Amino acid sequence: MTTTAPTRPDGTGPTPADVVAEAARRRTFAVISHPDAGKSTLTEALALHARVIGQAGAVHGKAGRRGTVSDWMDMEKARGISITSAALQFSYRDTVVNLLDTPGHADFSEDTYRVLTAVDAAVMLVDAAKGLETQTMKLFAVCRHRGIPVVTVVNKWDRPGRDALALMDEVAERTGLTPTPLTWPVGIAGDFRGVLDRRDGGYRRYTRTAGGATVAPEELLSPAEAAAREPDAWARACEEADLLAATSGEHDQDLFLSGVTTPVLFASAISNFGVGALLDVLVDLAPAPAGRPDTDGTPRPVDAPFSAFVFKVQSGMDAAHRDRLAYIRICSGVFERGMVVTHGPTGRPFATKYAQHVFGRERESIDVAYPGDVVGLVNASALHVGDTLYAGRPVAFPPLTTFAPEHFAVVRSLETAKHKQFRRGIEQLESEGVVQVLRSDRRGEQAPVFAVVGPMQFEVATHRMEHEFHAPVRLEPLPYTLAMRTDEASVAGITATTGTEVVQRSDGELLALFTTKWVMGVVRNGKPGLTLEPLVAAQLG
Numbered sequence: 001m002t003t004t005a006p007t008r009p010d011g012t013g014p015t016p017a018d019v020v021a022e023a024a025r026r027r028t029f030a031v032i033s034h035p036d037a038g039k040s041t042l043t044e045a046l047a048l049h050a051r052v053i054g055q056a057g058a059v060h061g062k063a064g065r066r067g068t069v070s071d072w073m074d075m076e077k078a079r080g081i082s083i084t085s086a087a088l089q090f091s092y093r094d095t096v097v098n099l100l101d102t103p104g105h106a107d108f109s110e111d112t113y114r115v116l117t118a119v120d121a122a123v124m125l126v127d128a129a130k131g132l133e134t135q136t137m138k139l140f141a142v143c144r145h146r147g148i149p150v151v152t153v154v155n156k157w158d159r160p161g162r163d164a165l166a167l168m169d170e171v172a173e174r175t176g177l178t179p180t181p182l183t184w185p186v187g188i189a190g191d192f193r194g195v196l197d198r199r200d201g202g203y204r205r206y207t208r209t210a211g212g213a214t215v216a217p218e219e220l221l222s223p224a225e226a227a228a229r230e231p232d233a234w235a236r237a238c239e240e241a242d243l244l245a246a247t248s249g250e251h252d253q254d255l256f257l258s259g260v261t262t263p264v265l266f267a268s269a270i271s272n273f274g275v276g277a278l279l280d281v282l283v284d285l286a287p288a289p290a291g292r293p294d295t296d297g298t299p300r301p302v303d304a305p306f307s308a309f310v311f312k313v314q315s316g317m318d319a320a321h322r323d324r325l326a327y328i329r330i331c332s333g334v335f336e337r338g339m340v341v342t343h344g345p346t347g348r349p350f351a352t353k354y355a356q357h358v359f360g361r362e363r364e365s366i367d368v369a370y371p372g373d374v375v376g377l378v379n380a381s382a383l384h385v386g387d388t389l390y391a392g393r394p395v396a397f398p399p400l401t402t403f404a405p406e407h408f409a410v411v412r413s414l415e416t417a418k419h420k421q422f423r424r425g426i427e428q429l430e431s432e433g434v435v436q437v438l439r440s441d442r443r444g445e446q447a448p449v450f451a452v453v454g455p456m457q458f459e460v461a462t463h464r465m466e467h468e469f470h471a472p473v474r475l476e477p478l479p480y481t482l483a484m485r486t487d488e489a490s491v492a493g494i495t496a497t498t499g500t501e502v503v504q505r506s507d508g509e510l511l512a513l514f515t516t517k518w519v520m521g522v523v524r525n526g527k528p529g530l531t532l533e534p535l536v537a538a539q540l541g
């Protein structure tokens with residue numbers, strides 16, 4: 001979608017009132033799910049409904065599908081997966097929707113988590129047959145930590161799956177959120193006829209289209225018509241809806257926004273069933289961008305001068321140009337291409353000459369953007385993950401959370417003469433957040449430890465060390481699986497037990513590493529006074 005700058009008769013730019021109005025019609029969200037739950041399919045279906053693209057299948061590039069594969073690395077191409085993430089923007093009703101993509105591979109990384117620092121809401125996509133799976137729970141833990149409201153979508157209802165009420169119990173038990181279904185399926189999983197809309201009691205009857213390639217027509221029927229059309233399925237849906245009224249309660253906007261409840265929808269992304277309802281829920285219920293709190297906790301209002309933060313940096317997308325893209329989420333004010341802003345950490349000016357909407361391989365120049373929007377800045381070598389950019393009154397947003405790594409490996413240079421390239425490469429990968437780098441006196445400067453959330457980050461790092469920084473490396477995996485925050489006073493007490501090590505992350509944090517949870521338990525129980533605190537996210541799940 002091309003967004004053009006509003007022109008005013010007097011030639012001035014948008015006023016603060018314009019910015020408030022533009023922010024109010026933005027919805028910025030991400031889909032959290034376990035691989036194969038249908039995230040790519042849902043993304044395509046949403047885009048189809050919003051009429052950004054004419055036909056499903058053009059957004060994501062999974063192997064065998066047509067589309068815009070973000071194949072910036074050979075390994076990505078070879079596997080037909082998307083390692084990188086960006087944003088898709090489309091308009092629906094009078095709203096501008098920003099859907100931030102998360103890497104679709106099973107082996108997800110910190111990138112996936114970081115996307116959640118840039119959204120205002122999340123859609124938790126659940127496979128009707130599988131329920132809440134591990135990665136969904138890990139990502140949900142980040143949403144809970146950040147207080148992001150979550151809409152739950154039970155997908156693949158066209159296929160045999162679990163009982164709808166049992167799924168609601170699972171959502172309640174595992175997330176702690178009270179599910180408040182907005183729609184309820186008519187027909188059991190595998191026999192999806194439509195949904196009972198609990199808000200008005202009516203029946204939305206779905207009609208299948210060939211291959212789900214076009215928007216599925218919906219028929220709105222009254223309860224009496226529904227009872228005549230589908231006597232058994234409708235009666236069962238009504239009975240279950242009555243049960244729900246007694247147990248789950250109704251949607252309450254304040255409770256949803258404060259993370260107490262989760263509205264639930266039933267869908268079949270592949271048949272485009274329930275997708276329009278999801279867009280309506282996002283527009284009607286999901287929050288618009290609000291002022292982001294600065295390091296002192298004071299929100300910078302959306303109509304304050306421009307501010308944004310970098311939530312993702314991506315290098316090497318185009319081997320010929322070695323470009324480096326920094327994705328910013330706009331927090332306040334107007335972004336206009338070409339404007340010169342201040343780079344918070346250095347205080348230096350940063351020119352935004354090349355600004356783009358990016359999704360997969362498709363890039364489009366962007367002229368103007370508002371709070372909630374995502375912009376890709378090209379040739380942004382000065383920008384690092386977590387950096388603040390601003391115009392006018394200075395602001396600093398808190399640094400982005402680093403997440404609990406679960407995989408660790410010692411990095412060794414294969415060509416000792418290249419120690420400069422080795423050091424530079426490691427610094428660069430760390431500044432982009434590709435890996436966390438841990439050091440200790442014991443291991444020395446020549447043998448830092450890479451720590452990652454998903455092992456694919458190791459592959460990306462190794463590949464880039466060799467091809468981009470010309471410093472080939474070998475990784476030697478370490479047996480640790482768990483990292484906890486600790487302090488100087490606890491080091492001796494921790495390392496007295498085998499299967500442990502204490503290392504320092506570059507932000508100064510001391511991390512205690514354990515081979516297993518059990519070893520950590522032994523250490524903690526043996527010496528109760530030790531400082532051992534969970535890092536965010538991975539352990540919460």
Ligand code: G4P
Pocket residue numbers: 033034035036037038039040041042062065104155156157158159267268269270271
């Ligand atoms: P992901 O991005 O979450 O990993 O999931 P993706 O959309 O790729 O979907 C995973 C598989 O589930 C795909 O099948 C997809 O067609 C299927 N799927 C997605 N939504 C639905 C749905 O609502 N109903 C049914 N029945 N299937 C659904 P695949 O065979 O692995 O791939 P493909 O060959 O169909 O692309």
